[in-house]
Amino acid sequence: MNPVATWRRLLAELLGTALLVTAVVGSGIMAATLSPDDVGLQLLQNSIATAFALGALILTFGPVSGAHFNPVVSAADWFLGRRTGTGLSLRDLAGYTVAQTIGAIAGSVLANLMFDLAAVDISAKTRTGTHLWLGEVVATTGLLLLIFALARSGRAAVAPAAVGAYIGAAYWFTSSTSFANPAVSIGRAFTDTFAGISPGSLPGFIAAQLIGLALGVGLLLALYPDVAAAAEKVVIPAERAARRQRAASRR
Template sequence: MHTIAAWRRLLAEFTGAALLVTAVVGSGIMATTLSPDDVGLQLLQNSVATAFALGALILTFGPVSGAHFNPVVSAADWFLGRRTKSGLSGADLAGYVAAQTAGAIAGSVLANLMFDLAPVTFSGKDRTAGHLWLGEIVATAGLLLLIFALARSGRAALAPAAVGAYIGAAYWFTSSTSFANPAVTIGRAFTDTFAGIAPASVPGFVIAQLAGLLIGVGLLLALYPNIGQAADDIVVPTERLPS
């Protein structure tokens, strides 16, 4: 299906995920530096920077890899495309997940280094609670509904703005501040800063995100029975360029 070399697509996913986490972590560090006594303002600064960065990164890497940057998006693309033989293959999915996770970890390390911190400072921020897991389920399912609905309706070109806006908003309307991404969740464990999550809290978040994946896929199949036909356009259609 894809005419772009696999290594180029994996490099795009690695780099995009790395820069996304760099934006999340770096803006969190800057926010606590600039507004040390106002957590609400810190969250606003962090969410705005993340939303804009995500939109820009989708525009940058979308034509190469689709700009998933997220294992649940890639998994949904693989599953929903099976009947129509579209979307990611099993090998693609494994490569994307590995590249996204490695990139997310690298992004935390890069942000730490940019702000003169130790390369790896495991977070001590506990995020273990049922209401936070519920927030992750809602955030993840909603993200999948948005992305695949855009593709199914021929509006994938709106994904950079729409996905950035959704994540920026979900920082505020979910209890968990909308990680909605297993790779990003793992990456954020490697920084003991505003955006961090304690390693012990990671499994709960990832399980909740996987539950959101199942719910999101179920809703998509109910709402758009032929959703698999749009699998090649998730998140942004990749250009059919020579390898």
């Protein structure tokens, strides 16, 4: 289990999620300001900033908490490792989820303030429809497959680049622009800007993300029957996981 104190891990998840949402919302505001008449360019600017920020944040906070920044990732880690005791405990899952959600809201507030907007400005941007929900299912399922496949195969070191690249790409190949994260979805409801989502649209998005969670876990179990062993590598500090891998290879 992760030797880092629980409060440090929760603080890392709160700060990491806050800065992720700040990057998403802040780059969206900047994009809309710099390219007011070109939505495609706005999305490009927003996606590039988010991809790079996510990779940097995983590098920064991964050694402390695993850098989940996402209740879906934390829930998958708990479920896959629950029988072997290799993932988050149920208590940790609850703590991570609360920290991530508070962090996401704080991230929107921070971005609003940085751009001289009202600290809390509830979004009026409606995002609803079966096609958008399907996009969220695809984005969430793919994210889980990537994270746990990397951990299982001993390639967790490339996760910052790989996860950042996936999210950046999913902005473009999914109809929903890949929220893939219940906490981030909630946080983005607190800004009426380019990246916002109305509170009324949240239930559909979160339900789709939970379906993606179930599909992702099911596919992981089908493709990798031993995936439970990887749950620990998504929680423990990266350097500790690397040491264990090196020690195992010498046996």
